[in-house]
Amino acid sequence: CLLTVTSRLPSRCRLTGPAAGRQAGGRGGEADHRAGERRPGRANCAPCAATMKQKVLLMGSSGSGKTSMRSIIFANYLARDTSRLSPTMEVEHSHVRFLGSLVLNLWDCGGQDVFYENYFESQRQHIFSSVAVLIYVFDIKEATEKDYANYYSCLEALAQNSDNAQVFVLIHKSDIIGDPVERQRTFEERQAHVLERSAGIPVKCFATSIWDETLYKAWSAIVYSLIPDMEVLEKRLKKLCDVCDADEVVLFEHATFLVISHATSRTLGDAHRFEKISNIIKQFKLSCGKSMATFQSMTVSNGRCSAYIDVFTANTYAMVITTDRAIHPAVVHHNLASAKSHFDSTLQL
Numbered sequence: 567c568l569l570t571v572t573s574r575l576p577s578r579c580r581l582t583g584p585a586a587g588r589q590a591g592g593r594g595g596e597a598d599h600r601a602g603e604r605r606p607g608r609a610n611c612a613p614c615a616a617t618m619k620q621k622v623l624l625m626g627s628s629g630s631g632k633t634s635m636r637s638i639i640f641a642n643y644l645a646r647d648t649s650r651l652s653p654t655m656e657v658e659h660s661h662v663r664f665l666g667s668l669v670l671n672l673w674d675c676g677g678q679d680v681f682y683e684n685y686f687e688s689q690r691q692h693i694f695s696s697v698a699v700l701i702y703v704f705d706i707k708e709a710t711e712k713d714y715a716n717y718y719s720c721l722e723a724l725a726q727n728s729d730n731a732q733v734f735v736l737i738h739k740s741d742i743i744g745d746p747v748e749r750q751r752t753f754e755e756r757q758a759h760v761l762e763r764s765a766g767i768p769v770k771c772f773a774t775s776i777w778d779e780t781l782y783k784a785w786s787a788i789v790y791s792l793i794p795d796m797e798v799l800e801k802r803l804k805k806l807c808d809v810c811d812a813d814e815v816v817l818f819e820h821a822t823f824l825v826i827s828h829a830t831s832r833t834l835g836d837a838h839r840f841e842k843i844s845n846i847i848k849q850f851k852l853s854c855g856k857s858m859a860t861f862q863s864m865t866v867s868n869g870r871c872s873a874y875i876d877v878f879t880a881n882t883y884a885m886v887i888t889t890d891r892a893i894h895p896a897v898v899h900h901n902l903a904s905a906k907s908h909f910d911s912t913l914q915l
Contacts, residue, residue, distance in 0.1 A: 626703030
């Protein structure tokens with residue numbers, strides 16, 4: 567297996583190995599700011615004439631894991647470091663720039679009962695108006711009837727104030743159930759309870775954990791739902807896949823490494839490959855950052871295939887998978903460089 571990594575280093579630093587340096591312990595990296603934190607003298611998002619803000623509500627009972635998952639995806643925390651996070655009080659706002667002009671306006675809502683009373687009464691219109699996505703988090707083992715009642719009340723408030731909002735439910739902390747069969751059975755039970763209380767509203771459910779790739783799968787689907795013109799992007803990605811004679815081309819967002827889209831020309835075995843790669847590369851990028859290096863590209867080759875990961879547009883990385891041993895790496899990188907201008911306008915939203 568051949569592994570080649572390219573990174574940019576300050577002149578005073580030297581990287582002594584492909585994975586030199588310890589993993590970052592959260593706080594820092596490429597996220598614009600720590601979740602819920604505002605830096606003095608600086609707005610959370612750089613001004614942009616064509617900024618498109620999407621309001622995202624993150625709700626669920628206290629201790630269900632809302633802030634931990636947000637910090638891992640958007641603030642470069644490692645799972646083991648989330649134990650330092652304190653409970654959310656009332657509502658924490660954070661603005662995350664995604665793909666240039668798309669800004670996710672995240673409202674992380676504290677889950678204590680006293681806060682929910684305010685959400686549904688005095689703050690009802692303020693909380694639930696202009697919402698693009700509701701993400702409701704249930705603890706897979708500790709969901710109560712009160713949690714389901716709060717979830718239903720959230721749907722009622724959305725119907726009155728944001729009737730076009732999309733709803734995602736994350737059945738979280740699935741890692742605490744060790745047996746895979748029991749884990750799947752419990753998830754299906756929780757999912758059935760959720761759908762019964764959804765009053766016919768379309769809901770997408772995911773089993774998630776901060777300790778594996780399932781978190782990236784869920785959040786990739788959420789972000790995908792917010793990106794406009796996906797049909798145009800997917801057609802161009804399919805064309806790129808054909809031009810490269812690739813088995814698969816995958817597009818990742820630059821900072822979070824969430825999957826944006828992909829094009830596949832042949833059936834590949836692992837259904838969870840995208841989110842696994844997101845998780846692995848995100849951790850490696852944090853390691854590079856700890857060594858004061860910026861991850862730029864990676865090539866992995868073995869006897870069956872080659873994978874090329876490289877900076878694509880200003881906001882994305884691209885991964886090209888090929889099984890044709892006759893395709894030279896330089897050809898792949900040349901095709902990516904040539905295709906960049908065709909994707910720039912679409913990926914700037």
